[in-house]
Amino acid sequence: MVSSVINVDDLSASYQKNKVLNDVGFEVKEGTITAIVGPNGAGKSTLIKTMLGLHPKLTGKVSFWGSSFKTAKKKIGYVPQRGSVDWDFPTDALDVVTMGLYGKIGWFRIPSKKDKEKAMNALKKMGMEAYAHRQISQLSGGQQQRVFLARALAQDAELYFMDEPLAGVDASTEKAIMTILKELKSNGKTVLVVHHDLQTVPEYFDHVLFLNKTVYAYGETEEVFTKDNIATTYGGDMQWVGKGDQYVIQSTSH
């Protein structure tokens, strides 16, 4: 039997007056890749941030391998949205990836040559070794995303949270990222990805979490990735444009 990695129970969170998460509960099994999907403002990023303690929770419990985030955080990797940092910051790609190792290096110590090698290997995996000493401000959006992924790989975590890693990247970056995700899965790692493109869900992910302030459905993609679930999650004003096995959603209200 596969053990569960994450247990979320009755989780809720808010931004000022607006409750963005309400009674969220689910359980993630080891070695799965889950897509978190839902409309804009459904609380997808907030869910990840609340689980990682980056946003305060109102109620509920989140546990990793049966223990709290504090004890498990060494085994958890996080890839924030690309837009969450200032890419003008004076540093190069290799240096950003090395940041993934800071927790292991220890505070107030200087990264060793070995650490730099590890960071370089992570960059290589993302096909970015040629850009190791490039200023991060001079990287394209897709390259910046790869640097973030490489930093998470350098962390060598067991469980990864990724916030829209495929947003606004070109086809080759998307392919590179998905190759890495599959590799992580085959190594028994667990990955949760906030995803915006419904069309690629069945191809990329084995589990889906439908979220719109609360969980509408969660389970294996084959079972829960249905028109019904999509329609209820995205609201009644969605109109279906079905084309073979392609999923296209149009909103009639905009």
Added chain:
Amino acid sequence: MLSNLLHINTLWVMASTMILGIAAGGIGCLAYWKRQNLMSDALSHAALPGVVVAFLIIQEKNLLLLVIGAALSALLGAFFIQWFTSASRITEDTAMGMTLSVFYGVGVMLLAIANRSPGGNQSGLNNFIYGQAAAMVRSDVITMVVLAAIVIFIIFIAFKEWKLFLFDPDFAKGIGLSIRGMNVLYTIVLVTTIVIGIQAVGVILMAAMLIIPAVSARYWTHSFKMMILLSSVIGGASGAFGTWVSSTGSGLPTGPFIVLTSAAVFTISLFFGKEHGIVIRYIQFKMQQRSSRLDHQQVMTEKGGRSQ
């Protein structure tokens, strides 16, 4: 003019403003990437009432005690800014603008009261407005140097932590760096640097010692470490040079000369800086224009040759 360089007191004072400049240059880089340049200005203005109140209580000019008063009042200002911003609809820049002027106004008012008190007008408290490094006595210099050295030490020992904290605080928190702890440490070193500098540079101009070296250094490097080092060097050199110039005439304030020196460095950086300096960028553009024009001509002649 050079003879006063040999004066031992001038050397002492120059050394202290140099160390102050080094600390301020380093902290300035942290403030620059925390996007809090105006914050340092608000904090230095907010320090003034604390200085005067401390003087009114102890009735003598002991720099360490005045600095503690300044720090408390600056921290109170910082608290007000934070509180206004989080508890009301007032935005941060409005809160800073208000705190800055109200605290400064209170400071000037208290200063007038202190100057009327016995021994008040000889106290040299007025120097805290525009800065008068020459007014510092030996014990002032020692206080300043020790505190500045601690600040410099904290910047350099936690170098990679500062970088992570400023670049990506969410990620930093995820891998176990205490963001609250870093914020507290940042505020402590920022306030310390400001309050030890106000006697030499003055509350009005202290913020320039943090901002100008940092933004000048930005024009020369693409590495965070180099930026901090360079900013410290610019700050230290401006501190020493400005102090020396102000010591050549009696009663010249120190702050303005330090600020003008670093502003000169900034002007040079703005035009000739290796990274995006205006002149350098223009030359690069012209060179690129010429090479693409040559390419274009080559293509045209090749085409012409083929068509004949």
